[in-house]
Amino acid sequence: MSDDTTEYARTERTTPTRYRDRATWERDEIHAILDSAYICHLGFVADGAPVVLPTLYARVGDRLYVHGSTGSRPMRGAADPGLAVCLTVTQVDGLVLTKSAFNHSVNYRSVVAHGIARQVTDPEELTIALDALVDHAIPGRSGDVRRPNAKEIAATAVVRLDLDEVSAKRRSDGPGDDEADLALPYWAGVVPVATVHGTPEPGPATTVPLPAYLHDLH
Numbered sequence: 001m002s003d004d005t006t007e008y009a010r011t012e013r014t015t016p017t018r019y020r021d022r023a024t025w026e027r028d029e030i031h032a033i034l035d036s037a038y039i040c041h042l043g044f045v046a047d048g049a050p051v052v053l054p055t056l057y058a059r060v061g062d063r064l065y066v067h068g069s070t071g072s073r074p075m076r077g078a079a080d081p082g083l084a085v086c087l088t089v090t091q092v093d094g095l096v097l098t099k100s101a102f103n104h105s106v107n108y109r110s111v112v113a114h115g116i117a118r119q120v121t122d123p124e125e126l127t128i129a130l131d132a133l134v135d136h137a138i139p140g141r142s143g144d145v146r147r148p149n150a151k152e153i154a155a156t157a158v159v160r161l162d163l164d165e166v167s168a169k170r171r172s173d174g175p176g177d178d179e180a181d182l183a184l185p186y187w188a189g190v191v192p193v194a195t196v197h198g199t200p201e202p203g204p205a206t207t208v209p210l211p212a213y214l215h216d217l218h
Helices: 027-036 073-077 123-137 150-155 213-215
Strands: 039-046 050-060 065-067 083-097 106-119 156-162 167-169 189-192
Touching: 027 050, 027 106, 027 167, 039 065, 050 123, 065 123, 073 213, 083 156, 123 156, 150 156
Parallel strands: none
Antiparallel strands: 039 050, 039 083, 050 065, 065 156, 083 106, 083 189, 106 156, 106 167
16 A cells, blocks of 8 residues: 555556546545445466456455355465456446447446455464455354354365555446537436345244344345
């Protein structure tokens, strides 16, 4: 990070070449985007070819923890000295319809992080990471389930990516019609998009009341 701890350091890789006015390096905004999504896409090179995998993740401070199995390619590659990765998270907030096909757009918030992913091997840190992965999806859930046993832990791998080289971009505007198109008889505007949690559906073996943290989620 830069000397100003409210921002991450700007680098060539985190400075966009287009729409630079939409970029931000503000820690709070980057953290908010990361905390609001469930899935990240992890990009890396395997056997000379690019690979991008969707997976679960969680943020703890200035670190991201990414979930996987011990046999997956990124987990094998993240052993010492680590695996060069690019991790992205995107939230779609609206579909932007304009009077011309060319100017249609999307309102979004996104984060791109570059760095070296390393497998978490310290037992204490692994416990923190696994709890964070559960609680990122459902806050409070890690304290209301059976703890993983040794066999389950052995089959699970987590990699850590420090948020050293990271930036965000966002668009939150209305339609950007060309002035010559404004009088055309077509509808233009924004269709909002949001993630909505439905009513929790108990499984057949569930005999306990709905936990408070699921009431809050719903």
